Amino acid sequence: xxxxxxxxxxxxxxxxxxxxxxxxxxxxxxxxxxxxxxxxxxxxxxxxxxxxxxxxxxxxxxxxxxxxxxxxxxxxxxxxxxxxxxxxxxxxxxxxxxxxxxxxxxxxxxxxxxxxxxxxxxxxxxxxxxxxxxxxxxxxxxxxxxxxxxxxxxxxxxxxxxxxxxxxxxxxxxxxxxxxxxxxxxxxxxxxxxxxxxxxxxxxxxxxxxxxxxxxxxxxxxxxxxxxxxxxxxxxxxxxxxxxxxxxxxxxxxxxxxxxxxxxxxxxxxxxxxxxxxxxxxxxxxxxxxxxxxxxxxxxxxxxxxxxxxxxxxxxxxxxxxxxxxxxxxxxxxxxxxxxxxxxxxxxxxxxxxxxxxxxxxxxxxxxxxxxxxxxxxxxxxxxxxxxxxxxxxxxxxxxxxxxxxxxxxxxxxxxxxxxxxxxxxxxxxxxxxxxxxxxxxxxxxxxxxxxxxxxxxxxxxxxx
Amino acid sequence: xxxxxxxxxxxxxxxxxxxxxxxxxxxxxxxxxxxxxxxxxxxxxxxxxxxxxxxxxxxxxxxxxxxxxxxxxxxxxxxxxxxxxxxxxxxxxxxxxxxxxxxxxxxxxxxxxxxxxxxxxxxxxxxxxxxxxxxxxxxxxxxxxxxxxxxxxxxxxxxxxxxxxxxxxxxxxxxxxxxxxxxxxxxxxxxxxxxxxxxxxxx
Amino acid sequence: xxxxxxxxxxxxxxxxxxxxxxxxxxxxxxxxxxxxxxxxxxxxxxxxxxxxxxxxxxxxxxxxxxxxxxxxxxxxxxxxxxxxxxxxxxxxxxxxxxxxxxxxxxxxxxxxxxxxxxxxxxxxxxxxxxxxxxxxxxxxxxxxxxxxxxxxxxxxxxxxxxxxxxxxxxxxxxxxxxxxxxxxxxxxxxxxxxxxxxxxxxxxxxxxxxxxxxxxxxxxxxxxxxx
Numbered sequence: 001x002x003x004x005x006x007x008x009x010x011x012x013x014x015x016x017x018x019x020x021x022x023x024x025x026x027x028x029x030x031x032x033x034x035x036x037x038x039x040x041x042x043x044x045x046x047x048x049x050x051x052x053x054x055x056x057x058x059x060x061x062x063x064x065x066x067x068x069x070x071x072x073x074x075x076x077x078x079x080x081x082x083x084x085x086x087x088x089x090x091x092x093x094x095x096x097x098x099x100x101x102x103x104x105x106x107x108x109x110x111x112x113x114x115x116x117x118x119x120x121x122x123x124x125x126x127x128x129x130x131x132x133x134x135x136x137x138x139x140x141x142x143x144x145x146x147x148x149x150x151x152x153x154x155x156x157x158x159x160x161x162x163x164x165x166x167x168x169x170x171x172x173x174x175x176x177x178x179x180x181x182x183x184x185x186x187x188x189x190x191x192x193x194x195x196x197x198x199x200x201x202x203x204x205x206x207x208x209x210x211x212x213x214x215x216x217x218x219x220x221x222x223x224x225x226x227x228x229x230x231x232x233x234x235x236x237x238x239x240x241x242x243x244x245x246x247x248x249x250x251x252x253x254x255x256x257x258x259x260x261x262x263x264x265x266x267x268x269x270x271x272x273x274x275x276x277x278x279x280x281x282x283x284x285x286x287x288x289x290x291x292x293x294x295x296x297x298x299x300x301x302x303x304x305x306x307x308x309x310x311x312x313x314x315x316x317x318x319x320x321x322x323x324x325x326x327x328x329x330x331x332x333x334x335x336x337x338x339x340x341x342x343x344x345x346x347x348x349x350x351x352x353x354x355x356x357x358x359x360x361x362x363x364x365x366x367x368x369x370x371x372x373x374x375x376x377x378x379x380x381x382x383x384x385x386x387x388x389x390x391x392x393x394x395x396x397x398x399x400x401x402x403x404x405x406x407x408x409x410x411x412x413x414x415x416x417x418x419x420x421x422x423x424x425x426x427x428x429x430x431x432x433x434x435x436x437x438x439x440x441x442x443x444x445x446x447x448x449x450x451x452x453x454x455x456x457x458x459x460x461x462x463x464x465x
Numbered sequence: 466x467x468x469x470x471x472x473x474x475x476x477x478x479x480x481x482x483x484x485x486x487x488x489x490x491x492x493x494x495x496x497x498x499x500x501x502x503x504x505x506x507x508x509x510x511x512x513x514x515x516x517x518x519x520x521x522x523x524x525x526x527x528x529x530x531x532x533x534x535x536x537x538x539x540x541x542x543x544x545x546x547x548x549x550x551x552x553x554x555x556x557x558x559x560x561x562x563x564x565x566x567x568x569x570x571x572x573x574x575x576x577x578x579x580x581x582x583x584x585x586x587x588x589x590x591x592x593x594x595x596x597x598x599x600x601x602x603x604x605x606x607x608x609x610x611x612x613x614x615x616x617x618x619x620x621x622x623x624x625x626x627x628x629x630x631x632x633x634x635x636x637x638x639x640x641x642x643x644x645x646x647x648x649x650x651x652x653x654x655x656x657x658x659x660x661x662x663x664x665x666x667x668x
Numbered sequence: 669x670x671x672x673x674x675x676x677x678x679x680x681x682x683x684x685x686x687x688x689x690x691x692x693x694x695x696x697x698x699x700x701x702x703x704x705x706x707x708x709x710x711x712x713x714x715x716x717x718x719x720x721x722x723x724x725x726x727x728x729x730x731x732x733x734x735x736x737x738x739x740x741x742x743x744x745x746x747x748x749x750x751x752x753x754x755x756x757x758x759x760x761x762x763x764x765x766x767x768x769x770x771x772x773x774x775x776x777x778x779x780x781x782x783x784x785x786x787x788x789x790x791x792x793x794x795x796x797x798x799x800x801x802x803x804x805x806x807x808x809x810x811x812x813x814x815x816x817x818x819x820x821x822x823x824x825x826x827x828x829x830x831x832x833x834x835x836x837x838x839x840x841x842x843x844x845x846x847x848x849x850x851x852x853x854x855x856x857x858x859x860x861x862x863x864x865x866x867x868x869x870x871x872x873x874x875x876x877x878x879x880x881x882x883x884x885x886x887x888x889x890x891x892x893x894x895x
Contacts, residue, residue, distance in 0.1 A: 016469050052855050058482070060473030075470075079478045083857040095845040096852035099770045100795060107867045111771055112857035117867045124867075142798065156856065315809055332813060338841050339803075340810035342833045344660050352814065378664035380840055398815065480860050484785065485850035488792025489842060495793075496800050524835055528843065542789055553684050653828065661836050667843055 001070045001085055001163040001195060003028040003051055008065035010046055010055055016062045021046050022219045023065075030163070033186065033196040035206050038216035039242040039413050040383075045168055047216065048199045050074075052166045053082035069164070084113060087157030091169040091411065093149035102139045102152050109160040123159045130188060131155050145301040147178030154185050164195045171202050172411030173335075175301045175439040176248075179205045201413045203238075204248040207231070215241060242415045249441040264291040266328060266402055266433055270321070271311050273304075282307050282457045289402065294424055294434040296444045299454035305437045308454070309404050312435065328402060331395035335406040337387045341379040346371055346390050349379050350397045365393050368430070369423060385416045389423060396432070403427065405436045409443045421447040475534055487539050490529040491546045497522050498596060511629070512638045515600070516646035519593035523650025524657050526592055528667070530575055530585050531658075537572030540588070544568030544595055557602050557609065567594050582655055589654070590647045597643035603629065604636050669708045673776030675876040676764055682883040683760045686890065687753070697886045699756045701879070702763050709767055718759060725752040770795055775866035784860045792849075799845060800838075807837045 005026040011019040020043045028034050036044040049055045050067050053074045067074045069085055087109070090096050099105040106127065110120040128134060133155055136148055144152070150170060157165065167186075171179045183205040189196050190209060198206060203213065207227045214224045230238060231246050238246060271284040282304045289295050299305050310316040313332040314325035334340055343349045350362040366372055369389045374382060379390045388408060395403050405424075409417045417440065424434055424447045438444060444451060445465070453461040473479060501521040505514030533539040548564030571591040578584030602610040607630045611623060629635040671679075683698040699722075706715060728748055770791050777787040816833060 010472075014471075054851060054855065056470070056472035057476070057478040058473055058851065058854055060471070062469060063472045064469045078476075078859070079481075079854045080857045080859040080862055083855055086855070088852075088855040090848065090852055092848055095848035098791075098795070098849065098853050098856075098858070100798070101769055104769045104771045104867075107771065108858075109856035111864050111866055112859070112862065114863050114865050117865055117869070120865070120867050142802070160856070313813060315813065334806075334810065336806070336841075338844075339806045339837055340814065342811070342814070342816065342837060344664075352816065378661065380661070380665045394814065477859055477861055478854065480785070481788070481854045481858055482847075482850045484788040484860065485792050485846055485853065488789035489796050489846040489849075491789065491793045492796035492800055493839075493842060496797070521831065521835075524831075525839060528839060532843070538785075542786065546790065546793065553680055657832070657836070661832075662839075665840065667840065 002030050002068075003164065003195065003197070004068040005047070005050060006066045006068070008050060008063070008067060010050070010061060010063045012059070012061045014062060016064055019062075020219050021050075024219075024221060026214070026221060028195060028197065030195055031190070031193045032211050033190050033198070033206075033209050035203065035210045035213045036197065036199045036216055037201070037203065037213055037243055038222075039415060042216045043219040044199050044216040048088075048166050048168050048197060051164065051197055052086045052088045053077065053079050057082075080112070083109065083160065083162070085162050086164045086166055087160055087162040089150070089153045089157060089165070089167045089170050091172050093146045093153060093173060096153055097141050097149070100141055102133075102136050102141060102144070105141065105152055106133075106155045106159055109156055113160060120159070123161065127155045127158050131158070131185060146173040147175060147181070147301045150174060150178070151181060151185075154182070158185075158189075162194075164197070165189055167196070167198045167200075169199055169201065169411055171200065171205065173407070175299075176441075177300050183209060201244050201411070203227075203230075203244055203246040207246050215243075217241075239414055242413050244414050244417070245442060249445055265289055266291060268312060268325070268328075271308060273307055273311060273317060280457055282311065284308070284457075284459055287312075287452075287459070289433055289435055290450060291433050292428055292431050293449040294428050294436060294447055295450040295452060296448040297435060297437045297452050297454060298439075298444070303454045304457040305454055306406065307457075309406055309435075309437055312402070313404055329400040330402045330404060331398065331400035332404045332406065333388065333391050333395060333408065335410065337384075337391045338380065340391050340394075341387065344378055345376050346379055346382075346393075347375045349390055350393045352394065354397045354399075362397060365396050368426060369393050369396075385412065385419055388420070392423065392427070396427070396430075400432075402433045402435060405434065405438075407437060407439065409438065409440045414442075417443055418446070479534060483533050483535055483539055484542075486529065486532050487542050487546075490525060490532075491543055493525050494522055494529075494543075494547070495550070497525065502596070511600075511625070512635055513642055515593070515597045515639050516642035518596040519589075519643050519646035520650040520653075522592075522596075523589055523647060523654040526589050527585050527651070527654040527658060528662065530588050531580055536575035536588075537569060540572035540575070540592075541565065541568035544571065544592070547595055551599065557606065559602060559605065560598070563598050563601070564595060567591060567598070570594075582651075585654075586648075586651045589651045590644055593643045593647035594640070597640045600636070600639050604633065669705075669875050670873075671705075671767075671879060672870060672872050672876050673768055673772050674780060675872070675879050676768060677776070679879055679883060680760055680764060682887060684757060686886065687756045687760075694886075694890050695756050698883075699759060701882060701886075702756075702760050706759070706763055706766075709763075711766060714762065714766075718755070721751075722755050722759075725755065728752075765794070765797075769868065771864075771866045772868045772870065774864060775868070775870045778864065779870060784862075784864070788858070788860065796842075796846075800842065803841050803845075804834075804838055807834070807841075810837075 005024050008021060008024045009016055009019045010021045024047065036047055038044045046055065049059060055061065056063050056075045057079050069082065074082060097105055098108055106124050107120050110123060128137065131151060131154065133151060136152060141149060171182055174182065186196055186198070186209055200206065210227050212224050213227060213230055215222045227246060235245050235247070265288040268287040269285065271282055271287055272280060273282040274280040297305055297308070307316065309332060311321060312325055313330045314322040315332070341349060343352055346366065347362060350365060351359065354362065366375060369392060371386065371389055371393060374386060379387060382390065392403065408420050412420065421443055424436065428434055436448060448465060450462070450464050452459055498518050501517045502514045504510045504517055544564045544567050548561050551560055552558070571588045574587040574591055575584050578587060603626060611627055683702060686698045687695040703715070725748060774787050774791055811833065
């Protein structure tokens with residue numbers, strides 16, 4: 001099914017003058033795989049909302065122009081009708097589930113469309129086979145990892161068998177292995193003649209699949225390339241546009257274990273954790289983090305990285321483990337920073353952890369994190385990257401020596417990733433020791449000194465970069 | 466510019482948003498109301514418990530009122546869910562019409578006064594009648610309620626309740642504290658809306 | 669063993685009427701019934717925690733009820749009695765939550781001719797309880813790490829700050845999740861005016877009849893013995 005956007009402008013306010021999209025014309029042919037790339041706030045997600053009908057049917061705002069699916073104008077349809085033709089997968093796997101168990105979630109869209117139960121069962125069987133989901137059936141969604149949830153979300157839209165798939169930053173919270181699975185799914189859709197539209201910063205996994213990469217800037221379609229054209233222009237060109245590298249960055253160590261060259265380090269002993277004695281989730285006798293350096297922790301989803309972070313930050317574990325961790329002074333920057341912001345202004349947020357009279361020290365910390373202009377702003381009103389820096393500032397102000405980051409660059413574009421990397425380097429220069437859990441090879445190459453790789457709850461590899 | 470139109474208008478497409486909001490705020494309301502009513506387990510504080518419920522739930526209710534597009538329908542659903550759960554918890558059938566009335570009244574407050582502060586304020590006060598009227602059967606059908614309470618609590622507590630039921634003043638006090646809690650809660654909620662949610666862009 | 673969602677609703681209503689409105693001892697047969705149902709579902713872990721606590725609380729119940737020993741005594745009694753009272757309710761709701769899927773519940777409701785407009789928010793509400801606790805746990809973890817205590821010099825000076833610190837992050841994340849959930853549901857054809865199907869077959873079987881007869885028998889027994 002063909003998608004046509006004709007002279008479309010859209011604004012999230014009452015006035016078309018504040019438009020986030022300006023006179024966009026776009027035609028996507030049936031069976032094409034198109035990537036919408038661009039910096040955060042460029043309007044690429046808004047284009048995806050135009051295709052799945054959320055604009056003009058759901059999102060309030062002001063619009064000019066028309067969107068056609070085939071020859072039907074979306075403003076004359078209902079969302080339920082559109083969902084027969086367009087299936088959508090969103091960025092946040094935590095909030096797109098209506099059911100609590102995986103089976104019902106896969107069936108959800110079909111049930112809503114009133115398809116006969118026999119037919120739904122047949123489709124689920126086929127989907128499970130195609131996506132290799134056997135191990136995920138009959139599970140509680142609260143017990144799934146982000147990658148598993150995203151696969152279930154794909155399976156659910158696949159079961160309704162639409163002609164068009166719209167994915168809004170589907171890889172934002174996924175590790176490299178799961179991203180490969182996602183690529184397989186998209187490839188499968190394409191091979192069946194489906195139209196696939198992906199809004200994405202990470203381009204490497206779409207290199208062999210995408211027909212076109214459309215670059216959106218400030219609400220306009222700036223230019224478009226085939227993946228080969230973009231690759232030929234070199235990584236610096238892509239970086240200058242704020243895009244992530246189209247070639248997967250390979251990490252290679254010097255082979256020297258950091259233990260051999262380390263002079264001073266923070267050492268944790270006996271990091272073990274298990275829900276049931278027989279199945280240890282974490283089993284690390286000793287973990288050493290070089291002082292004043294940035295250490296990356298790599299590993300697949302479910303390798304025990306988050307549990308390790310929680311143990312290190314005294315949020316989990318036995319009483320003695322917690323006491324040991326607390327003595328070392330650790331602070332965790334959570335993946336969802338919304339949970340750790342409490343006050344009404346950025347300055348208060350930093351002052352909360354320190355002596356309230358020490359305002360000048362707080363301002364100095366904020367200045368070093370480029371937050372000086374936002375002192376009076378509400379922390380939750382800031383952008384994702386700024387929120388994260390506020391959380392970091394509160395960690396610094398509470399005088400912790402070791403700061404642990406859980407996926408600091410998930411869902412960030414190239415420029416934002418560089419900003420995070422610069423922040424980390426600045427913190428290390430202040431003498432803080434940093435421990436970064438990440439899937440992002442570009443971040444690791446940019447700022448990390450050491451790499452630890454985990455698998456099945458154990459450290460399997462350590463090297464310096 | 467030609468053919469500029471407003472999007473996301475009231476239709477069956479946006480109704481789902483209202484329905485989901487009713488669901489999540491009802492869940493939140495139950496959890497908060499249950500937590501803040503717990504001071505009522507100290508017999509001397511029974512009559513204050515309605516005040517604490519309406520004080521604590523003011524902020525989420527303000528947010529709920531701001532987020533819905535169909536006030537009467539949504540408020541009616543909201544309060545009848547509360548009624549149904551109370552019914553399931555063994556309260557008398559008498560409560561259902563009360564809850565329906567409270568829901569419609571709250572919806573009308575929002576409908577007539579719109580989402581101005583006074584609209585939200587009156588809706589919040591009206592919604593506070595919901596938790597206050599949970600104690601109503603103690604006066605309307607005293608014996609039945611005391612039998613109900615004696616299954617729930619010890620004799621000292623029941624005696625205290627019986628003592629309360631002797632006069633109508635405690636009933637007045639319960640509603641008065643409920644309303645007072647909602648009035649104070651509304652002003653706090655207005656401050657919180659200005660201080661937090663408006664600046665975040667959620668209200 | 670599978671029960672029809674409508675049977676489960678009847679069971680909740682019957683069990684809760686028994687638990688709340690008559691002398692305490694009458695709640696036993698209903699609690700026993702739900703426990704049997706849970707055993708049939710093989711919920712060993714829940715049972716192994718629930719049963720000892722409930723038994724001890726139930727044993728203390730009669731003793732504490734007669735206790736008349738001032739303020740602290742009453743408070744203690746009230747707490748134990750509350751545990752004792754709420755646990756049967758808890759076990760009934762746990763059974764429903766653990767064994768009923770959202771789509772089964774919706775299908776059962778539509779069989780009872782309840783419109784989608786009522787069923788959707790009701791389903792969302794039930795589905796959201798675990799999310800509220802999940803989010804609230806994440807926030808208290810963050811507070812602990814920050815060293816924000818619920819009772820400190822700072823919060824004693826402004827008691828409202830406790831409410832702010834706890835409530836505002838919770839409200840922000842809950843409303844965001846709610847917004848994203850309704851978008852995701854709308855794009856997957858959830859609509860108030862369409863007819864849904866359900867892959868789980870819904871219908872009355874022998875086990876439903878057994879539950880109905882048992883509940884009615886217990887209620888009848890209680891009513892008769894009261895007269």
